[in-house]
Amino acid sequence: MTFPVFASGDVLNASDMNAVGLWLLVDGTFTTVTSFAPANNTFTSNYENYRIMVNISALTSDADFTLRLRASGTDDANANYNSMFMGIDSGGTTRNRTGGSATSFNVGESDATFANRYQLVLDICKPRLTARTEIVGGYVFIDKAATYNAATSGGGFYNADTQFDSFSFISSVASSITGTYQVYGYRS
Amino acid sequence: MTKPMIQVGNEVRQMTDAEYAQFVIDQETARLNAEQSANFESLRQAAKSKLESLGLTDDELKALGVFHSVIGANGQ
Numbered sequence: 001m002t003f004p005v006f007a008s009g010d011v012l013n014a015s016d017m018n019a020v021g022l023w024l025l026v027d028g029t030f031t032t033v034t035s036f037a038p039a040n041n042t043f044t045s046n047y048e049n050y051r052i053m054v055n056i057s058a059l060t061s062d063a064d065f066t067l068r069l070r071a072s073g074t075d076d077a078n079a080n081y082n083s084m085f086m087g088i089d090s091g092g093t094t095r096n097r098t099g100g101s102a103t104s105f106n107v108g109e110s111d112a113t114f115a116n117r118y119q120l121v122l123d124i125c126k127p128r129l130t131a132r133t134e135i136v137g138g139y140v141f142i143d144k145a146a147t148y149n150a151a152t153s154g155g156g157f158y159n160a161d162t163q164f165d166s167f168s169f170i171s172s173v174a175s176s177i178t179g180t181y182q183v184y185g186y187r188s
Numbered sequence: 189m190t191k192p193m194i195q196v197g198n199e200v201r202q203m204t205d206a207e208y209a210q211f212v213i214d215q216e217t218a219r220l221n222a223e224q225s226a227n228f229e230s231l232r233q234a235a236k237s238k239l240e241s242l243g244l245t246d247d248e249l250k251a252l253g254v255f256h257s258v259i260g261a262n263g264q
Contacts, residue, residue, distance in 0.1 A: 028197075028198070030195045030200075031200075032193065033192075033193045033194050033195045033200060034192040034193060034194050034203070034211065035194045035195070036194070036195040036196075037194075037195070037196045037197070038197065039196065039197030039198075040196075040197075064218060066214070073196070075207070075210065077210050077213075103213075103214070103217070104214075170214070172214065172215065172218050174192035174193075174211070175192050175193045
């Protein structure tokens with residue numbers, strides 16, 4: 001067969017399957033929760049780096065969003081999270097989102113009315129290794145006051161050599177977020 | 189007391205006591221950050237008013253790179 005175009009009835013042998021670079025690990029939904037986390041051991045030794053996508057479709061009240069890394073079913077809330085997201089709105093004004101030695105990554109905010117404009121796309125690098133975990137990516141959103149729409153790009157790192165097996169996406173408002181998420185593994 | 193709902197994997201449940209304690213800490217931290225941002229915005233507007241009282245226009249302030257594309261929301 002001719003990779004990457006497969007025909008109906010083709011046999012997928014090992015070399016074909018091993019050439020697949022990005023593998024969907026989890027495709028989930030969440031409804032009016034404060035936070036969601038993929039199951040424990042979503043990050044495994046099978047993959048070193050991961051891509052996550054989060055789409056908010058509804059929000060009960062204006063909220064800030066944060067992200068924490070998890071291990072063995074518990075969020076890590078140590079003050080080791082550094083966020084460096086450079087943002088800009090459609091009028092050209094800077095809308096950065098940052099945080100140093102914080103207890104979570106800063107992944108933006110959303111106005112409740114325009115919640116379905118929030119989209120996060122983030123790579124999480126080597127969370128399973130006993131090493132720094134870096135995040136690289138960005139997100140788009142409409143601010144809580146609904147005064148501008150903005151996009152950010154950048155990243156951050158967890159400033160300690162810690163192993164993680166999942167993450168939590170957290171709203172500042174209790175039982176507020178509805179949406180979908182995906183986690184992909186990058187084949188090394 | 190009913191605690192906020194969270195989802196882990198496919199399980200939707202109330203927060204545990206430990207998770208709820210962290211949620212309360214996060215709420216307080218967010219409140220303090222918002223207060224700090226409001227103070228910053230207040231200082232920013234006061235400084236802008238002083239410059240405008242000297243005769244500088246919005247366009248001139250923008251040309252100087254002040255109050256435009258340099259200082260964003262939350263003073264970041």
